[in-house]
Each structure stands twice: as structure tokens, then as C-alpha cells.
Amino acid sequence: MLRSGDVVLRPIRTSDGDDWRRSRQRNAAWLVPWDATPPPGSAPRPTSFRALARRLRRQARAGTTYPFVIEVDGRFAGQVTVNNIVRGSAQFASVGYWIDKDFAGRGVMPRAAALVVDHCFQVAGLHRIEVCIRPENTNSLRVVEKLGLHEVGYAPRFLHIDGEWRDHRIYAITKEEVPQGLLRRLEQARVEEG
Numbered sequence: 148m149l150r151s152g153d154v155v156l157r158p159i160r161t162s163d164g165d166d167w168r169r170s171r172q173r174n175a176a177w178l179v180p181w182d183a184t185p186p187p188g189s190a191p192r193p194t195s196f197r198a199l200a201r202r203l204r205r206q207a208r209a210g211t212t213y214p215f216v217i218e219v220d221g222r223f224a225g226q227v228t229v230n231n232i233v234r235g236s237a238q239f240a241s242v243g244y245w246i247d248k249d250f251a252g253r254g255v256m257p258r259a260a261a262l263v264v265d266h267c268f269q270v271a272g273l274h275r276i277e278v279c280i281r282p283e284n285t286n287s288l289r290v291v292e293k294l295g296l297h298e299v300g301y302a303p304r305f306l307h308i309d310g311e312w313r314d315h316r317i318y319a320i321t322k323e324e325v326p327q328g329l330l331r332r333l334e335q336a337r338v339e340e341g
């Protein structure tokens with residue numbers, strides 16, 4: 148379990164099903180423009196929570212994914228997932244996230260993302276984390292801006308999102324950039340901003 152004040156990250160559980168379904172239904176319009184979709188000809192993605200949780204837990208056991216639920220004051224608030232974990236000489240992963248609109252705008256995701264990045268660097272032995280964002284997603288661009296991630300590239304037609312191949316802006320951070328941790332750097336920046 149990872150914690151920053153009222154924000155807690157913990158592994159996803161089968162018992163999250165009811166909260167997950169309610170949140171996804173209420174937030175459908177908020178999430179659809181940014182949700183991954185199956186490219187033509189590929190296997191359908193799991194649509195039920197049970198199938199999704201099973202797949203995430205299988206990937207977690209294989210060490211390729213760390214799937215976290217975000218809780219705020221003990222309430223289900225969203226997900227942050229470390230994906231595409233590559234070991235060997237890369238020690239790389241990407242991070243994806245979403246939050247229930249009821250919890251948006253309180254700086255929850257910058258803290259949640261900082262917690263997982265610190266976990267990846269300090270506990271899981273990873274070296275580089277990427278966040279890939281559609282150029283239209285101004286809210287998510289604010290998250291990486293607050294975190295101080297560097298923009299390292301632009302990937303045309305990078306991921307299949309909301310039914311089409313979509314361009315993405317690529318942001319990254321390496322372990323050497325945050326010797327004291329990303330959460331600490333984020334908190335210091337907030338204090339300095341007043």
C-alpha cells in the first residue's frame with residue numbers, strides 16, 4: 148500500500164467490482180475520449196470488471212503490470228497502472244491513469260502518479276517511466292507538467308484510443324532526476340508556489 152495524506156494506492160481486488168462499475172458508468176462521457184480500444188482485427192478487450200481484474204492480476208503475477216486502485220478518504224476514486232514493464236537493460240515502464248470526475252481537480256492524480264513512480268524507482272528497480280498523452284488531453288498534460296516530466300517525443304498514430312489510432316506526446320522521467328523522490332519534489336514545488 149502506498150500513501151500520501153488522504154490518497155492511498157493499493158492493488159486492485161475482485162471486491163472492487165461494484166465501485167468500479169458504478170464509477171465507470173457515471174463517468175462514461177468523461178473517460179471515453181481517453182480510453183484504449185481494440186484495434187481492428189485484434190482480440191476484444193475485457194469489458195466486465197471480473198475479466199479485467201483477472202487479466203490485470205495475471206499480468207501482475209508475471210511482473211509486467213502493477214495495477215493500483217486509488218482511494219481518497221477510503222473511497223474508490225480511480226486507477227493508476229504501471230504497464231509495459233520491460234526488464235533487462237531497459238528497466239522501463241509506462242504509466243496510465245484515470246480518476247472519477249467527483250475527485251478531479253484536487254491534485255489527486257499528480258500525487259498518485261508520483262507515488263507509483265517512486266515505487267517503481269525505489270522498490271521495483273525500474274529506471275525510466277513514460278507517460279503518453281493525446282495532445283487534446285489538457286487535463287492530463289497538466290498532470291505531467293505539475294510532475295515536471297520532460298517531453299521527449301511525439302508518436303504519430305501511437306495508440307488505439309476511442310476507436311482510432313491517435314497521436315501521443317511522450318513524457319518521461321529517469322531515476323537520477325529524483326534522488327529524493329518525485330512525491331517530495333512535487334510537494335516542495337507546491338510549497339514554493341504557495
Ligand SMILES: CC(C)(COP(=O)(O)OP(=O)(O)OC[C@H]1O[C@@H](n2cnc3c(N)ncnc32)[C@H](O)[C@@H]1OP(=O)(O)O)[C@@H](O)C(=O)NCCC(=O)NCCS
Nearest residue numbers: 177181244245246251252253254255256279280286287289
Ligand atoms: C487527467 C486526470 C487523471 C487528472 O486527474 P486530477 O486528479 O483531476 O488532476 P489535477 O487535480 O492535477 O487536475 C488537472 C487539471 O484538470 C482540470 N480540471 C480540474 N478539475 C476539473 C473538473 N472537475 N473537470 C474538468 N477538468 C478539471 C484542470 O485544468 C486541472 O489543472 P489545474 O490544477 O491547473 O487547474 C483526470 O482529468 C482524468 O481522469 N481524466 C479522464 C481520463 C484521462 O484523461 N486519463 C489520462 C489519459 S493519458
